[in-house]
Amino acid sequence: MVEQVELHRGLRDVFFDNTESSNVIGDIGRLIYRGYDIHDLAEKSTFEETVYLMMYGALPTQKELDGFDKALRASRAIPAEVLTIIATIKDAHPMDVLRTALSALAAFEPEVDDVSHEATLRKGIKISAQAATIVAAHHRIRIGEKPLDPDSSLNHAGNFLYMLLGEKPDDDTTELMGKDLIVHLDHGSNASSFAARVTASTLADLHGAVVTGVSTLKGPLHGGAAEGVMKMALEIGDDANVETYLAGKRERGEKIMGFGHAVYRAEDPRARHLREGSRVLAEKKGEPQWFQILSKVEEQMRPYAERGICVNVDFWSGSVYYLLGIPEDLFISIFAIARVPGYVVQILEQQKANILLRPLLQYVGPHDLVYTPIEQRG
């Protein structure tokens, strides 16, 4: 007989550890990185500084930031062999290419199996820089262009846009991309960071744990919504069509992309920083209709906010990427570029007080079956 046990399906209500890195307070829509509100960081900080804060636990002095930024810039190049691997599988989904290339980087990492704090941190800084290079290089290769060398005069966000699109972005655009990366950096026990921790908990190496994170982020229940929002905006086409479009969706009982979140019951605090950027960018690009359409969708959806179905981060990030001329199938990869340093932070935290993450399954299958020879089966 099977003893009945309490099941925690999805583990939604189970705390598996303490953290000092990020805190998602879903009911009031707050996101905290190491004690700092995401709004302060998005408005006042830079991506480099925020990554430093997350990896080292405190905001850097100018000297510390300079050293860290220098290390990041110096790490951007990827081995020619990894570029060859990317070219070999160039027609695959960008997330499959990113996952494969990150995995291959392990082959060129002399400290690959060193799970000490120092080595993991060194490798973590490097892979955070390299992830952006992989995504950009893959895109160049698949459109028949030569991958561009990183430009060390540009910061992480600016250099990524340059390597991806072949043009140095202006300051506003660089800043907007930096904000986007800041707000996507970490998010409590999200599924992909948790999966990366499970891998790290066996004392597997950093590259393996980051690969796990990227594998997990690819799933539509996790990383996949920004793509859908812009598809919706394109389907709507004009802000005069918003009401009819939403009414049709409601009638057919279909979900509206970019609304609702597993944790937030209030407005996703990450959305507002991309909303303003999207507005400015749409004006600048001479395509204000996308901002108008999405604003109207947001306005029409306001009544649902009371039921906790609010705008999420994907709602505005999709239009930002679109206006920057980034193809839709790269949207998750940009999320990944921002989240890779977040995985590093959580992997470091897991290693610091490691315990193997191994929950239980309740066996409810058959018992004591007798093995019959194959001739006797029918």
Added chain:
Amino acid sequence: MVEQVELHRGLRDVFFDNTESSNVIGDIGRLIYRGYDIHDLAEKSTFEETVYLMMYGALPTQKELDGFDKALRASRAIPAEVLTIIATIKDAHPMDVLRTALSALAAFEPEVDDVSHEATLRKGIKISAQAATIVAAHHRIRIGEKPLDPDSSLNHAGNFLYMLLGEKPDDDTTELMGKDLIVHLDHGSNASSFAARVTASTLADLHGAVVTGVSTLKGPLHGGAAEGVMKMALEIGDDANVETYLAGKRERGEKIMGFGHAVYRAEDPRARHLREGSRVLAEKKGEPQWFQILSKVEEQMRPYAERGICVNVDFWSGSVYYLLGIPEDLFISIFAIARVPGYVVQILEQQKANILLRPLLQYVGPHDLVYTPIEQRG
């Protein structure tokens, strides 16, 4: 103020779902696959039949088994591009190469993002066959030999040994390798299968979830002990040295490799099938000393069995691999070859009644920190 919550570190006592695939009964040392005792399967079944049982839920008729075996054999080849990728990173750890090559296979899989049961099963059968080919091909390439084409006259275990070592194994050896793969196939909620489920729970694709599994298996707390046992046997060198060696280990408070298990408090039921195989193989290879040494270690360790520190599966599998002439750094990869179909089984089960696996972290970091401009930090 932080509300105090109950922490489940390691999730050791938490049941996250039901399963019908395998059942580990640690206190009495039993392992069940879909109702059948592992002893029956190891003694009477074949790897192909056991994989069928696990994937489809029931033992096959002869006709079903023939069809399944045919599909497995037909799936062994890997694209030339993946062979090129393997060659590009041939000097990396075999698990890093396996992880990268499995990830790259996604680029050649037309159904890659189809998470339906049927597509996942089709891809799962294919990747189970291909994993063995990758490990063998990589080894051939790194020793400067051409990878061998799969031989469809051989079964899965026999063909793997043939592709790896360049010689068709005899029937006893093929059977022993088959047993080894059977006992390593699945093992309840082990860390790597759990990680694969987390990835699958975002509706990510099979390849990503299997890559997660392999990334996680690589960790020394999970897949890495078979290597250590044979190192120990080589260090001991002669069975006359066993007592002195163990006494030294005890004095220095060091662990004896191949003993103890996270779940088993009795003898690991997987060990006995490899023990007998190791004995016969050692005789045949004219190297009986390894079996004698390990038997004596086992005997000397018997008093610890009362405290639940018993022989585990790695204790005997390492000597089997060694006697077959397989290099030590491939031991985990062989574990992976056996476990990949196990991941497929658990991924299918996760997809069947999916819920996003997303436990919680308790934030214990600082609160309400004020962002100071960088010039004011010191």
